[in-house]
Every structure is written in C-alpha cells, then in structure tokens.
Amino acid sequence: MAISENASLSVSGPPDPSASFPKDIYASTLPPAPLIKIRASKKWSTIELKEIWAHRELLYFLVWRDLKVRYKQTVLGASWIILQPLLMTLVFAVFLGKIARVPSGSVPYVLFLYAGLLPWTFFTNAVSSSSHSLIASAQMITKVYFPRSMVPLAAVLVRLSDLIVASVVLGMLMLYYGQPFTRAILLAPFFIFQLTLLALGMGLWFAALNVKYRDIGTVLPVLLQLWLFASPVIYPASLVPDNWKWAYQLNPLTGIIGGFRASLLNLPFDWRTLLISFSITLVLLVYSTFVFKRMEDEFPDVV
Amino acid sequence: MRPIVSVRNLSKTYDVGQLRNSSPTLREAIVGAINSPLSYLHHRRNGAGKPLRALQDVSFEVEPGEVVGIIGRNGAGKSTLLKILARIVKPSAGEVDIYGRVGSLLQVGTGFHPDLSGRENIFLNGAILGMKKNEIRRNFDEIVAFAEVDRFLDMPVKYYSSGMYLRLAFAIAAHLEPEVLLLDEVLAVGDESFQKKCRARIKAVSRDGRTIFFVSHNMKAIESLCGRVLLIRSGVLYEGADPKSTINEYLYEVAAADECNGASTPGAAHSLESRDRFRFQTL
Numbered sequence: 183m184a185i186s187e188n189a190s191l192s193v194s195g196p197p198d199p200s201a202s203f204p205k206d207i208y209a210s211t212l213p214p215a216p217l218i219k220i221r222a223s224k225k226w227s228t229i230e231l232k233e234i235w236a237h238r239e240l241l242y243f244l245v246w247r248d249l250k251v252r253y254k255q256t257v258l259g260a261s262w263i264i265l266q267p268l269l270m271t272l273v274f275a276v277f278l279g280k281i282a283r284v285p286s287g288s289v290p291y292v293l294f295l296y297a298g299l300l301p302w303t304f305f306t307n308a309v310s311s312s313s314h315s316l317i318a319s320a321q322m323i324t325k326v327y328f329p330r331s332m333v334p335l336a337a338v339l340v341r342l343s344d345l346i347v348a349s350v351v352l353g354m355l356m357l358y359y360g361q362p363f364t365r366a367i368l369l370a371p372f373f374i375f376q377l378t379l380l381a382l383g384m385g386l387w388f389a390a391l392n393v394k395y396r397d398i399g400t401v402l403p404v405l406l407q408l409w410l411f412a413s414p415v416i417y418p419a420s421l422v423p424d425n426w427k428w429a430y431q432l433n434p435l436t437g438i439i440g441g442f443r444a445s446l447l448n449l450p451f452d453w454r455t456l457l458i459s460f461s462i463t464l465v466l467l468v469y470s471t472f473v474f475k476r477m478e479d480e481f482p483d484v485v
Numbered sequence: 486m487r488p489i490v491s492v493r494n495l496s497k498t499y500d501v502g503q504l505r506n507s508s509p510t511l512r513e514a515i516v517g518a519i520n521s522p523l524s525y526l527h528h529r530r531n532g533a534g535k536p537l538r539a540l541q542d543v544s545f546e547v548e549p550g551e552v553v554g555i556i557g558r559n560g561a562g563k564s565t566l567l568k569i570l571a572r573i574v575k576p577s578a579g580e581v582d583i584y585g586r587v588g589s590l591l592q593v594g595t596g597f598h599p600d601l602s603g604r605e606n607i608f609l610n611g612a613i614l615g616m617k618k619n620e621i622r623r624n625f626d627e628i629v630a631f632a633e634v635d636r637f638l639d640m641p642v643k644y645y646s647s648g649m650y651l652r653l654a655f656a657i658a659a660h661l662e663p664e665v666l667l668l669d670e671v672l673a674v675g676d677e678s679f680q681k682k683c684r685a686r687i688k689a690v691s692r693d694g695r696t697i698f699f700v701s702h703n704m705k706a707i708e709s710l711c712g713r714v715l716l717i718r719s720g721v722l723y724e725g726a727d728p729k730s731t732i733n734e735y736l737y738e739v740a741a742a743d744e745c746n747g748a749s750t751p752g753a754a755h756s757l758e759s760r761d762r763f764r765f766q767t768l
Contacts, residue, residue, distance in 0.1 A: 240612045
C-alpha cells in the first residue's frame with residue numbers, strides 16, 4: 183500500500199506511534215452488528231425518536247445558533263420577544279377593548295388579552311418559522327445526514343424560549359392588576375406543552391409540504407391570520423353562538439388557549455373542550471410525523 | 486478480515502416523472518423551461534416517467550483502514566453512491582451495512598453561519614458533521630492551529646477571506662473521528678501548500694486505521710492516496726486488478742468520449758447542480 187511508505191510526511195497533531203500497527207485494532211473492535219443499516223425506504227414509517235436522541239447535541243447547537251444570531255443581528259435583540267405580544271396587546275386593547283368593547287368577564291381586558299396573545303404569538307411564530315426551516319437549511323440537508331425532523335423541532339424550541347421570556351411580562355401584568363396567583367396556575371405548563379406539540383405537528387406538516395410546494399409559504403400567513411380569529415385569543419369563547427360551539431371546539435387552540443387563560447386567571451375549566459382539543463392535537467401530531475417521514479426521503483432531490 | 490462496509494446489490498433510480506410533473510400545466514411548463522432548460526429539454530425528449538438509473542446493482546466490501554478512491558465521469562453516479570453511504574439519499578434497492586460511525590464531508594463549511602465567529606462556527610459545524618461537544622473541545626486548539634486563524638477566532642466568519650474560510654472549514658472536518666470518512670472533491674480547495682497539508686492529513690487518518698472513501702477527478706491525488714480504486718460507469722461498478730489499471734481504464738474512457746464529442750464540456754457539466762448532473766450524461 184502506498185500510504186505506509188510516506189511515513190516521513192509532517193503532520194500536525196500528536197505524533198503517530200507507528201505507521202503499521204493500528205489496522206488490526208479497528209478490525210478486532212468491529213461491532214458484531216452493523217451500527218448503520220441503509221435500506222430502501224419503506225412506505226409507512228414514522229420519525230424515530232431514538233435517532234433524535236442520538237443527535238441531541240446537534241439539536242442543542244441548532245437552537246443555540248438561532249438564539250446567538252438573533253442577538254447579533256438586531257439592535258433591540260431580546261426585547262422584541264417581549265415587545266411583540268405587548269404591542270399586539272396594546273393595539274387590540276385600544277380597538278377591541280375601548281372601541282368595540284369586547285366583554286372579558288370579571289378580568290381586566292388587557293390581562294385577558296395578554297394571557298391569550300402570549301401563547302398565540304408563540305404558536306404563530308413557531309409554525310411559520312418551522313415551516314420555512316427546511317428550505318432555509320437546504321444546504322445542510324443535501325450535504326449531511328441527521329434526522330431532518332430536528333430542523334423544524336429546533337425552530338419550535340427557539341420560539342418556546344421566547345415564550346418563557348415573554349411570560350415574565352404576564353406575571354408583572356398580573357401583579358399590576360392585583361390578579362391572585364392560585365394553585366390552578368400549576369396547570370399552565372401543561373397547556374404550553376400541548377401547544378408545543380400542536381405547533382410541532384403543524385410545523386412538521388407545513389415544513390414538509392413547503393419543500394415540495396412553495397406556495398405554502400405564501401398561503402401560511404393568511405391561514406394563521408384566519409386561525410387567530412377562529413380562536414378565543416382576542417375575545418372569549420362565550421361569544422360564539424351555541425349552535426356553532428361544536429365546530430369551534432374542533433379547533434384545538436380553543437381548548438389550549440382557553441385552558442391556559444383559565445389556569446392563570448382562575449376561571450372555570452371547560453373539561454369537554456380540553457379533552458377534544460388534546461385528542462385532536464395528538465392525532466395531528468402523529469399524522470404529521472407520518473407525512474413528514476414519507477416526504478423526508480425526497481427532500482434532497484426536491485429542495 | 487471482516488469488512489467494515491458491505492454494499493450489496495445497491496441501486497438507485499430517479500423517477501423523472503416524480504421530480505417534474507408528468508403532465509405539467511402551462512404555467513408549470515413555462516416556469517420549468519425557464520428554470521432549468523436543460524432538464525426540461527431532456528425530459529421532453531425522453532418522455533415523462535422514464536426512470537433514470539443512477540446506480541445499478543452495485544456490490545463491494547471494504548476492510549478497515551482501506552482508502553478507496555471512487556472515480557468516474559460526471560454523472561456516472563459517484564456522488565449518488567457517496568450520498569447513499571452518507572445516508573443523505575436513500576437507495577431504491579439493495580443494502581448497506583456499516584460497522585462503525587460515518588462522517589461525511591461532501592462540501593466544506595456546511596452549515597457555517599456568516600454572522601457567527603470562527604470559534605462559534607467550529608462548534609456548530611463540528612456538531613453538524615457529527616462530532617460530540619467534548620470531542621470538539623478536545624480538538625479545538627488543534628483545529629485552530631491547523632486552520633491558522635487564531636488571530637481571527639472571535640471575528641464573524643463573513644469577514645474572513647475565502648482562504649481563511651476554507652482552511653477553517655477543512656480543519657474542522659479533518660478532525661472528525663469516525664471510523665468511516667466520506668470525502669467528495671474536498672481537496673480542490675485552497676492553494677498548493679494547503680492541499681499538501683490536507684493530503685498529509687488524509688494519510689494520517691488512514692494510518693490510524695480509519696476507512697476513507699474519496700471521490701475525485703484528480704487522478705494524481707487518487708493514485709497517491711488510494712490503495713484501492715472503484716470506477717463507476719453509468720451507474721455500474723468496475724474494479725480492475727489494481728488501482729493503476731482501474732485508473733487507466735477511466736483515462737481511456739475519457740479519451741474515447743472526448744473523441745466522440747469533440748470539445749466535450751466536463752467543465753460546464755461540473756457547474757450544473759448535482760440533480761442535473763446525472764441527466765447531462767444521458768443527454
């Protein structure tokens with residue numbers, strides 16, 4: 183072999199103990215079963231959690247990258263995370279609270295609004311950034327292997343960290359309006375968890391579709407805008423007429439946002455809606471993982 | 486000796502009809518013709534849905550420590566083979582078993598972010614290439630020394646010269662520690678002295694007993710680095726008795742093709758994006 187003849191080459195790094203010994207070391211330590219098995223794609227398969235776990239450090243770095251870059255590029259940096267839901271609250275508070283006089287029950291409208299816009303902002307940002315994430319990482323996808331689902335997953339996690347920061351303002355508003363902190367608040371993280379699953383489900387689905395049909399990127403903002411008005415974010419669910427209640431409950435955000443708000447502002451829970459919402463969230467998530475996995479193999483060709 | 490990589494009856498077919506709608510609407514047809522006239526024409530001439538065979542029934546085994554050169558004309562299927570081994574593309578049929586971790590370097594600087602500093606990009610790119618955090622930390626000083634960028638470590642890489650950028654990117658990749666390493670044309674970067682350094686590094690890696698797959702059009706590099714050479718011709722594997730005869734086979738093939746086509750354009754074909762690359766060959 184030509185290689186071992188060139189032992190005189192200078193190479194940076196630790197000196198080589200010997201040029202001839204090591205090949206057998208690797209040979210004798212070969213694992214009994216292959217670490218990697220490459221097979222033709224199956225028709226029905228879903229995202230492998232084991233693979234994502236194996237690549238968890240990359241997931242961490244993808245989230246870390248997005249956070250780092252954001253603080254470097256924008257002047258206001260982190261403050262946008264707080265400003266976005268706050269400014270929206272201000273706008274809606276003036277137009278809907280003062281002018282249209284939307285009822286919000288026993289709670290001040292501003293507090294009611296922020297408790298809805300906080301999860302909504304997370305949801306809409308998470309869905310739109312994860313939907314674009316695959317196209318944005320086209321270069322990586324065609325050059326390196328890693329579970330592709332991690333790209334939209336990282337996008338959702340970045341937005342989740344925004345939500346955590348922005349919820350400090352919610353605490354401040356509650357203090358300002360003298361809203362008592364009750365034990366129900368312990369349920370709030372559960373609704374955020376469910377919302378994350380829903381955002382991930384929609385994100386995976388749209389991300390996969392967006393690779394193939396770029397129109398999705400254009401349609402999505404409109405769709406999300408409609409979704410805002412179809413959910414109890416800026417008005418209470420009680421405004422929806424009774425004969426439309428069933429359809430309204432099919433929107434998983436009805437349960438999640440209603441539940442999140444109820445847990446914070448000590449309002450009664452609508453258990454039936456919560457149960458429907460949770461089931462639909464799970465179905466959507468499972469469905470989208472299958473869609474994603476099925477389209478995953480085509481990404482390098484299409485992207 | 487047991488093989489570390491075993492490839493059995495590997496095939497990859499691209500369904501052209503799937504990539505380009507088999508009955509395109511007017512809008513799609515116009516957009517398609519504008520975007521990629523070459524593939525559009527080809528598609529028209531061959532009819533929709535005719536499968537393209539990028540790889541056909543490829544089988545081989547590689548033992549630990551071998552440096553395997555993969556050669557072939559543009560569009561022969563070299564990159565497809567490498568991408569399957571790297572798990573970027575799934576095969577249409579056949580099996581591959583790999584008894585070790587795989588690191589792929591199909592392009593230097595994959596996932597580099599221009600706004601992040603050199604230091605940050607070392608960690609990011611290392612993670613993308615499959616290194617563990619402590620692995621990167623352990624090799625950090627060595628990577629910086631290899632790339633010769635220590636003074637610019639905390640500067641965003643968008644301010645790097647292209648030479649610095651490539652050196653850093655290669656330095657990270659050169660410190661990958663998988664048992665199987667896939668390299669595609671990476672030696673085409675940098676000046677002569679840096680290329681020399683890269684070649685030395687590849688030799689050092691193989692001396693550690695790691696297995697390397699190396700795609701290149703540079704026959705000199707292939708000859709000096711590889712103990713074994715595989716030639717791919719229109720998706721079919723050929724291996725001569727020894728590296729030298731396989732390389733000669735390839736050179737003969739290229740010369741024959743040049744005679745047929747007159748001024749054939751390997752340079753132009755090279756600049757096409759990889760998807761069009763294998764089509765070009767059948768045009």
